[in-house]
Amino acid sequence: MAFDRRGRRGSSREGGERGGDRGFRRRREEPARAEWIPRTELGKKVLAGEYSTLESVFNSGRKILEPQIIDFLLKGQLTEEVMEVTSTQRMTACGRKMVMRAVVLVGNRSGYVGVGMGKAPESRDAINEAVLDAKKNIIRVRLGCGSWECGCGQPHTVGREVHGNNGSTHIWIKPAPRGVGIVAGETSKKVLELAGVHDAWSFAKGRTRNVLNMILATISALDSLNNLKKGTDAQSEEETDAGAEGGAEGGAAGAPQSSVSDALQSAASGKPGEENGANGANGADAA
């Protein structure tokens, strides 16, 4: 099985149909790719133009369950990066079974980044799965100029120092002045690049060689940039949280939504690390 490390979705058609099973899957996927038929309420609203930017979707506090929403709103902006493809063997009743696991990053180099994992017998399918998963896991990264040595006000680094971890893997990301570049390990550097961070200092601790752990730690650090910035707002509106759910439903139909949904969103993303981990696990189960 020839495996192209840069094999993207586009190249998946070159191989043509192989087994009956795979052919069936592909035929089912084709129309969805050419012409998106949304299956979630949010998807329908995005297609109808109710949300014109990804920012407004995030503000609505809704969870993105369809990768096509990201495709639709970030058309032509996304970069996909295959970070790791590993193979694992499993003993089954009929012998050994190979499973490929792919870890893929997607980002628009301007404030959005996500990681996904996919498992499949073929690495190409694993990568495709991972890309879809990564799109669903995209987070918003609040860029800024948090460096007192710089103070340019441009969104080239993080707004303040943040910490993130995944298990025993920890990372601290610090704002850096313009021109410093990204001072980080290979893996977290890639995450920061795809998120649109141009300058940052970082320090990592723990199992930094584990690619997935390192990515999840970095993303959780970047995500905490999101949460705490709104922390004060969320606190004051915590009491209205119960009512907020109904409010957001109505809000999506065009009513005022920013403050209520902000509270909802920060409540929803309370534990970014765990959330990411859980998503990764789901991906594993699905494959």
Ligand SMILES: [Zn+2]
């Ligand atoms: Zn600056």
